[in-house]
Amino acid sequence: MVKLQKSIEKRNALIKATIELVNNSGFHATPMSKIAKMANVSPATIYLYFDNKQDLVNKTYLDVKAAYTKHAFATYHEEMSVEEGFEIIWKRIADFKLKEGENAMFLAQCDNTPMIDEHSKQEGIKHLQPLLDLWERGKKEGIIKPISDYLLYAYAINPLSFLVVNQKRGVFQLDEKNVLEAYEAAWNSIKK
Amino acid sequence: MVKLQKSIEKRNALIKATIELVNNSGFHATPMSKIAKMANVSPATIYLYFDNKQDLVNKTYLDVKAAYTKHAFATYHEEMSVEEGFEIIWKRIADFKLKEGENAMFLAQCDNTPMIDEHSKQEGIKHLQPLLDLWERGKKEGIIKPISDYLLYAYAINPLSFLVVNQKRGVFQLDEKNVLEAYEAAWNSIKK
Amino acid sequence: MVKLQKSIEKRNALIKATIELVNNSGFHATPMSKIAKMANVSPATIYLYFDNKQDLVNKTYLDVKAAYTKHAFATYHEEMSVEEGFEIIWKRIADFKLKEGENAMFLAQCDNTPMIDEHSKQEGIKHLQPLLDLWERGKKEGIIKPISDYLLYAYAINPLSFLVVNQKRGVFQLDEKNVLEAYEAAWNSIKK
Amino acid sequence: MVKLQKSIEKRNALIKATIELVNNSGFHATPMSKIAKMANVSPATIYLYFDNKQDLVNKTYLDVKAAYTKHAFATYHEEMSVEEGFEIIWKRIADFKLKEGENAMFLAQCDNTPMIDEHSKQEGIKHLQPLLDLWERGKKEGIIKPISDYLLYAYAINPLSFLVVNQKRGVFQLDEKNVLEAYEAAWNSIKK
DNA sequence: CATGAATGAGAGTTCATTCAT
DNA sequence: CATGAATGAACTCTCATTCAT
Numbered sequence: 001m002v003k004l005q006k007s008i009e010k011r012n013a014l015i016k017a018t019i020e021l022v023n024n025s026g027f028h029a030t031p032m033s034k035i036a037k038m039a040n041v042s043p044a045t046i047y048l049y050f051d052n053k054q055d056l057v058n059k060t061y062l063d064v065k066a067a068y069t070k071h072a073f074a075t076y077h078e079e080m081s082v083e084e085g086f087e088i089i090w091k092r093i094a095d096f097k098l099k100e101g102e103n104a105m106f107l108a109q110c111d112n113t114p115m116i117d118e119h120s121k122q123e124g125i126k127h128l129q130p131l132l133d134l135w136e137r138g139k140k141e142g143i144i145k146p147i148s149d150y151l152l153y154a155y156a157i158n159p160l161s162f163l164v165v166n167q168k169r170g171v172f173q174l175d176e177k178n179v180l181e182a183y184e185a186a187w188n189s190i191k192k
Numbered sequence: 193m194v195k196l197q198k199s200i201e202k203r204n205a206l207i208k209a210t211i212e213l214v215n216n217s218g219f220h221a222t223p224m225s226k227i228a229k230m231a232n233v234s235p236a237t238i239y240l241y242f243d244n245k246q247d248l249v250n251k252t253y254l255d256v257k258a259a260y261t262k263h264a265f266a267t268y269h270e271e272m273s274v275e276e277g278f279e280i281i282w283k284r285i286a287d288f289k290l291k292e293g294e295n296a297m298f299l300a301q302c303d304n305t306p307m308i309d310e311h312s313k314q315e316g317i318k319h320l321q322p323l324l325d326l327w328e329r330g331k332k333e334g335i336i337k338p339i340s341d342y343l344l345y346a347y348a349i350n351p352l353s354f355l356v357v358n359q360k361r362g363v364f365q366l367d368e369k370n371v372l373e374a375y376e377a378a379w380n381s382i383k384k
Numbered sequence: 385m386v387k388l389q390k391s392i393e394k395r396n397a398l399i400k401a402t403i404e405l406v407n408n409s410g411f412h413a414t415p416m417s418k419i420a421k422m423a424n425v426s427p428a429t430i431y432l433y434f435d436n437k438q439d440l441v442n443k444t445y446l447d448v449k450a451a452y453t454k455h456a457f458a459t460y461h462e463e464m465s466v467e468e469g470f471e472i473i474w475k476r477i478a479d480f481k482l483k484e485g486e487n488a489m490f491l492a493q494c495d496n497t498p499m500i501d502e503h504s505k506q507e508g509i510k511h512l513q514p515l516l517d518l519w520e521r522g523k524k525e526g527i528i529k530p531i532s533d534y535l536l537y538a539y540a541i542n543p544l545s546f547l548v549v550n551q552k553r554g555v556f557q558l559d560e561k562n563v564l565e566a567y568e569a570a571w572n573s574i575k576k
Numbered sequence: 577m578v579k580l581q582k583s584i585e586k587r588n589a590l591i592k593a594t595i596e597l598v599n600n601s602g603f604h605a606t607p608m609s610k611i612a613k614m615a616n617v618s619p620a621t622i623y624l625y626f627d628n629k630q631d632l633v634n635k636t637y638l639d640v641k642a643a644y645t646k647h648a649f650a651t652y653h654e655e656m657s658v659e660e661g662f663e664i665i666w667k668r669i670a671d672f673k674l675k676e677g678e679n680a681m682f683l684a685q686c687d688n689t690p691m692i693d694e695h696s697k698q699e700g701i702k703h704l705q706p707l708l709d710l711w712e713r714g715k716k717e718g719i720i721k722p723i724s725d726y727l728l729y730a731y732a733i734n735p736l737s738f739l740v741v742n743q744k745r746g747v748f749q750l751d752e753k754n755v756l757e758a759y760e761a762a763w764n765s766i767k768k
Numbered sequence: 769c770a771t772g773a774a775t776g777a778g779a780g781t782t783c784a785t786t787c788a789t
Numbered sequence: 790c791a792t793g794a795a796t797g798a799a800c801t802c803t804c805a806t807t808c809a810t
Contacts, residue, residue: 006773026306028220032801042775044803053801112304112357114218121361147373150364154354155377159346165304169313172342181339185347189381199790223783234792236786245784390794410690412604416780426796428782437780496688496741498602505745531757534748538735539761546730549688553697556726565723569731573765583769607804618771620807629805 011049013039018060019106023168027057027115058120061110064103069127071096076130082138083191086156089131090186093157094179097164105168108161131157145192155189203241205231210252211298215360219249219307250312253302256295261319263288268322274330275383278348281323282378285349286371289356297360300353323349337384347381395433397423402444403490407552411441411499442504445494448487453511455480460514466522467575470540473515474570477541478563481548489552492545515541529576539573587625589615594636595682599744603633603691634696637686640679645703647672652706658714659767662732665707666762669733670755673740681744684737707733721768731765 017038021030032053036043050056072093076085097104110116135152138144144152159182166172209230213222224245228235242248264285268277289296302308327344330336336344351374358364401422405414416437420427434440456477460469481488494500519536522528528536543566550556593614597606608629612619626632648669652661673680686692711728714720720728735758742748 024306026218026220028218029306031799033799043801044775044777045773047802048773108304112300112353114216114221118361145373145377147377148364148370150355150358151351151370151373151377154351154374155347155381158351158354159343161304162346162350163342166342169310172340178340178343181337181343182346185337185339185343185381189347189377224785225783235784236793237791239785240790408690410602410604412602412779413690415778417778427780428796428798429794431781432794492688496684496737498600498605502745529757529761531761532748532754534739534742535735535754535757535761538738538758539731539765542738543727543730543734545688546734547726550726553694556724562724562727565721565727566730569721569723569727569765573731573761608806609804619805620772621770623806624769 006048010039010041010045014041014046014049014056015060015063018056019064019102022057022060022109023102023105026109027113054117057110057115058117060106061116061120062124064106065124066127067100067103068093068096068107071100073130078130078133082134082141082143085134086138086187087183089134090156090183091179094160094182097160098174098179101164101168104161104164108165111161142192145190152190156186159186202231202233202237206233206238206241206248207252207255210248211256211294214249214252214301214307215294215297218301219305224248246309249307250309252298253308253312254316256298257316258319259292259295260285260288260299263292265322270322270325274326274333274335277326278330278379279375281326282348282375283371286352286374289352290366290371293356293360296353296356300357303353334384336382344382348378351378390432394423394425394429398425398430398433398440399444399447402440403448403486406441406444406493406499407486407489410493411497416440438501441494441499442501444490445500445504446508448490449508450511451484451487452477452480452491455484457514462514462517466518466525466527469518470522470571471567473518474540474567475563478544478566481544482558482563485548485552488545488548492549495545526576529574536574540570543570586615586617586621590617590622590625590632591636591639594632595640595678598633598636598685598691599678599681602685603689630693633691634693636682637692637696638700640682641700642703643676643679644669644672644683647676649706654706654709658710658717658719661710662714662763663759665710666732666759667755670736670758673736674750674755677740677744680737680740684741687737719768720766728766732762735762 014035017035018030021034021038032046033043035056036046039046046056050059072089075092076088078085080088111121132149135144135149139146163172163174163178163182167174206227209227210222213226213230224238225235227248228238238248242251264281267284268280270277272280303313324341327336327341331338355364355366355370355374359366398419401419402414405418405422416430417427419440420430423430430440434443456473459476460472462469464472495505516533519528519533523530547556547558547562547566551558590611593611594606597610597614608622609619611632612622615622622632626635648665651668652664654661656664687697708725711720711725715722739748739750739754739758743750
């Protein structure tokens with residue numbers, strides 16, 4: 001008996017449509033029917049892949065967050081020095097935010113909005129552990145300021161979200177020069 | 193269209209209700225009827241003060257943004273040195289974000305979401321001019337890095353939004369010590 | 385200030401439409417939109433008068449049950465003898481079932497179906513107390529068989545429901561002669 | 577339309593599932609998918625055995641009705657006296673309603689609801705002929721009241737449905753003593 | 769024969785907005 | 790000025806049924 005399987009492509013198309021439409025209109029202004037149409041399926045089909053609208057957006061968030069952190073740590077090794085490691089990770093993150101603007105936008109909206117379950121948010125954070133470990137090491141070595149990880153993240157990483165959102169709005173353009181300046185600012189803000 | 197012959201209090205109550213409800217549920221998940229109830233008026237009354245829901249939220253955004261910048265620049269004078277001026281303004285902003293958490297949350301959601309008209313967003317930025325002027329001066333004097341204002345804002349000011357949002361979520365606590373550390377990080381990231 | 389009030393007529397029209405449509409199609413085969421149409425209101429209006437579909441049908445059941453028992457006991461007094469009292473009540477019930485066929489049908493469907501909340505069913509039974517009291521008296525006086533009230537009801541009253549349902553189906557006709565025969569059968573089945 | 581080349585067991589499982597689910601939730605609140613799940617088949621498989629949902633429930637009704645009457649007349653012979661014959665049949669019916677509560681419940685719901693096609697209802701009645709013949713004989717012999725068969729059925733047989741429904745609801749308990757009392761009431765109501 | 773995936777049609781319900789008072 | 794009642798439009802979600810395998 002050949003087991004038919006719900007196509008992974010359909011799931012991906014739904015996730016992709018969700019990201020694009022939520023970016024442009026917001027969660028509640030995006031009807032399931034539009035998501036279905038963009039993914040070329042019937043509205044009813046969505047419910048074969050996700051429990052409901054909330055589940056769809058939660059899963060989308062986790063998918064994107066996973067892709068984000070996977071990209072961030074792809075070239076990082078724990079043997080690297082703190083400074084080198086941070087630069088590697090930071091630039092990968094910047095790379096992600098630049099190349100995957102839609103995904104980055106989506107995360108920004110999720111993180112500043114009550115649209116994602118708190119539980120899923122917690123889940124999404126877990127993937128960041130390597131960066132927190134790196135900072136821990138940096139603090140011990142006296143290279144990174146001994147301050148809360150939230151502060152470090154707020155100054156080292158989060159500004160990229162602001163820049164991406166404004167780039168999407170068309171009022172600001174991120175280019176190679178900008179990125180270098182941004183890295184400088186990020187490092188200056190957290191280095192001891 | 194003649195508006196607002198009477199109660200400024202009702203208008204304020206509506207603005208306040210909008211902020212609180214949108215903070216907790218998001219724009220589209222907040223029905224006009226709930227806003228009306230919280231403001232102790234009839235749903236129909238809202239339309240005596242605002243054209244429609246979009247207008248209500250736009251006006252709310254502009255109101256809050258105005259209060260925000262008014263607070264930010266209240267003790268600043270153009271005669272101050274760049275460094276002193278920045279510190280004054282930064283600390284007033286931090287003060288606002290701490291004391292007026294609901295308002296700050298609301299701005300963060302507006303700025304990362306398609307819920308506000310682009311026109312109103314543009315309008316809201318204008319009030320920031322004194323800070324941009326200060327930075328201009330700082331660049332000329334060689335005190336501030338000669339980089340885009342968007343980069344400066346991303347690193348000097350925006351991290352506070354991230355911190356406020358996470359404070360509201362209950363996963364992080366801003367206190368006096370934190371604020372000092374944050375100021376340090378902010379200044380280090382933009383000073384030449 | 386003149387307080388507008390939700391018109392009792394609209395509520396009644398909704399109840400009436402519910403009875404007729406549920407009689408002809410059953411609870412779940414009757415969409416709210418049809419009920420609205422028959423009552424000449426918008427579907428949304430139903431929700432000003434009832435919490436949801438289940439509430440609508442529960443309230444309809446209780447309304448009809450109340451009308452039913454009110455009619456049943458309208459001419460009965462506790463001073464009557466058991467036999468006379470029973471006859472009075474029985475004939476009033478028969479009268480109701482004959483004249484208010486739609487209502488009677490509706491009750492029959494409710495009582496043989498899981499469409500009504502158990503709580504509402506319990507509520508609906510309370511109105512029958514005078515009949516149970518009469519039977520109690522009859523048992524004490526040795527006029528009524530000393531058997532469960534459920535048995536008494538099953539034989540003295542419930543057969544009328546069967547007859548009404550079949551009359552509605554068009555396969556049987558209740559007339560004055562029939563009713564007298566039915567009363568005879570009812571009385572014979574419960575009298576000692 | 578060729579049906580049923582194979583498993584009679586699957587058909588029976590579907591019938592059984594239908595009865596149980598419709599008893600607990602009603603016809604329209606019982607999805608085909610649930611019936612399929614309970615019968616351990618795919619939803620599509622149902623359509624190999626039945627034309628559609630309406631056909632499924634009609635056939636279920638006829639199956640149960642046939643089992644009911646088969647049980648009722650199993651020990652009856654036309655040579656019996658009217659009184660003996662009636663008692664035999666009545667007690668077999670009571671036996672069925674007690675032992676096959678689910679089936680009895682199902683019939684009660686079908687008979688008080690528009691969920692079964694009128695055609696199938698007519699079909700279902702035909703099996704009752706031996707009882708009607710017995711009553712005919714009883715009337716001729718002056719033992720049974722010369723009244724409509726519908727009246728006879730309403731008082732002699734139908735009360736058992738009421739009792740079963742209420743037993744299922746848990747508010748009344750049928751036992752051997754009750755059954756005897758019920759038989760007494762039944763016979764008294766129709767005997768001349 | 770049997771299936772899991774897919775879907776169009778339609779269900780119940782909500783809500784921004786209007787209107788008679 | 791202010792309102793409660795009313796509603797059309799649109800939402801999320803379900804389900805009987807079909808179809809490729």
